[in-house]
Amino acid sequence: MSTAEETAGGEAHAWGEVTPDAARRLLIAAVEAFAERGYHATTTRDIAGRAGMSPAALYIHYKTKEELLHRISRIGHEKALEILRTASRREGSATERLADAVSSFVRWHAGGRTIARVVQYELDSLGPDARAEILALRRQVDAEVRGVIEEGARSGEFQVIDVHGTTLAVLSLCIDVARWFSLDGPRTPEEVGELYADLVLRMVGAVGAGASDGATQK
Amino acid sequence: MSTAEETAGGEAHAWGEVTPDAARRLLIAAVEAFAERGYHATTTRDIAGRAGMSPAALYIHYKTKEELLHRISRIGHEKALEILRTASRREGSATERLADAVSSFVRWHAGGRTIARVVQYELDSLGPDARAEILALRRQVDAEVRGVIEEGARSGEFQVIDVHGTTLAVLSLCIDVARWFSLDGPRTPEEVGELYADLVLRMVGAVGAGASDGATQK
DNA sequence: GCCCACACTAAGCGCTCGCTCACCTTCGGC
DNA sequence: GCCGAAGGTGAGCGAGCGCTTAGTGTGGGC
Incomplete structure (x- = not known):
């Protein structure tokens, strides 16, 4: 062993x-x-x-x-938030920042699949106080992604009808990676990150996204 | 009670x-x-x-x-498969069928959130034999969605680079609804179904999808 | 060289778990 | 009107759970 x-x-x-x-x-x-x-x-x-x-x-x-789960959950959420903040607050267009946020967030969910699974799926096992603390972190995660999408929509870079709903869907897509990803599978975390970044740019109607030649980002 | x-x-x-x-x-x-x-x-x-x-x-x-979980899981997966089959094998363009499949699949995950949660997240609690049986059903679910996307890609209706990866992402998006959806939330299952159908059509690069006026389907 | 705070273990407590068993109803067939 | 099958109950078994406690080895301060 x-x-x-x-x-x-x-x-x-x-x-x-x-x-x-x-x-x-x-x-x-x-x-x-x-x-x-x-x-x-x-x-x-x-x-x-x-x-x-x-x-x-x-x-x-x-x-x-339960304290073990609480500690793991807090460390994991703080790491997730840090990843998204780094990407969403760097310089660059909303398109570049959203692609960066999605690809790095997905890479974390795929590569660090064990902690990501605990973070995303064991939340309900926490007691009320601990859960409340973690939910506050999750709202910050949500706000970070929504911010980038909102900026892109306002500037005309994105064509989004429902900003809140689209934010939910983008996070949903990233989070679910922790459920199905396996290191034994055919894709590396980097490949999934790139693919998902492209799909998300299409979802928000980013100009130039979804062209037949593939991703607009590298 | x-x-x-x-x-x-x-x-x-x-x-x-x-x-x-x-x-x-x-x-x-x-x-x-x-x-x-x-x-x-x-x-x-x-x-x-x-x-x-x-x-x-x-x-x-x-x-x-465990037999209870097995029975629930099989009934749920059969229902999910039936929903996708009905949508994907009806007459109509690949665009119409994919939108129909996604919106009805999402409605099921949102409206029947209790059974959907069990179906999607308690799989690992089954023993090896029961899990193998259920995994066979899940491959059929996967194949049904992949079929529609493949048709749309071949006919030129969709602009898809990675059919398998996109199929995974589409299913992922739908399944994750069971994790976050609540009947007390601001959206009805029907609204989420429509929003997600639109987002998925954008993901596959369906012609006409993602226009500023919103969904191309009704 | 003595000592004690600290990290750790062996043993086990009280409890609840999945599941069983001896027994009790109810009810249609004749 | 008696009878056996089917469907239900109350009590409780053996096991394994989260967690505690009494005792052991050890290394730094003086």
Whole structure:
């Protein structure tokens, strides 16, 4: 069996901010287990075992199993928000920024599929307080994408009828990548990111998008 | 508390094929519970309670809790496949058929949100044999949508670079509706269906799609 | 070289889970 | 009007759950 760090740790997420070392190993083990089996089907014994520790060791670093999910969810959402902010606030046209946002957001959902699955699908397993905190982060994610689409629509770059609905659809498309993507599949995260960026530009009616020669972005 | 039939039964799915009556009530109760809390977080006592029966009654009609999920999953996937087949095999242009398929598929995911959630997100909770059976149905769903997109691409109606990837994205968009849609939200299932049909026609580069006046379909 | 704070383990507590079993109704066939 | 099958119940089993507690090894400060 491989250790937790060889699999989830290789997913381009540093987890550097989590200390001490044992707490980080437990967190990575929990991300893996939650992504594979779901929060409720994962036992604390399984998490501790993946981290190479006894079941009781978990409770030295975390108060409950739910605290693990809460921490994972917050770190993941903060990372997702950072990715979208970087893309949407750089210089460039709305078209360029939307394409960048979608492709990098999709790359994160595909490449870091284990954490993305936990972030996107285990939200309901959190208690009311923790869920409320995470939902606030999600509203910021939504606002970031909506902002770019709104700008493009106002400037005439995009042809959008329903900005809120289209924002929802764009995020929806990106998020669902975490459900179906597999590293064993025929596509790399980069390829899916590029394809999806092109599809989204078509959805918003960006000028020049959807031409027969393919993507307008590189 | 309301009974199972008042809520999930009102979701425009007949469940008529399930007999006897007690078995149907249990199935509807299970759909509700699985959709709300997830398969693993749902107890057999909860299901039986919602159906107004004792915990032991469940085992007269079903061998295990997993058999309930299997039955629900198969019925749901068959319904989904039927919806897509009806739309994709009717007469009309590829544009009309794709718009019809997307809008009716989305309406089903939004209006029948409880069963759609179970169908789309509890697949991994099935055992290997049951999952294999359901995956075969999902390949048929995929093929149905891909067929329409392929026809439109071949005839020149659509401008599609990657047929498989675009099919994946279209289905992805529809399926994710089950995750976020709420009847308490600002949109009706019909409105989302129309919006999404328009967005999908833009994605495939259908001629006339994405004009400033909105949807090309009614 | 002693000591204690710290990280960790072995054992197990109380509870709830999926599921079973002995028994009880109800009801159509004759 | 008796009878067996079908459908239901109350009680509870064995297992595994989240989590706790008493005790152990260890490394830095003095």
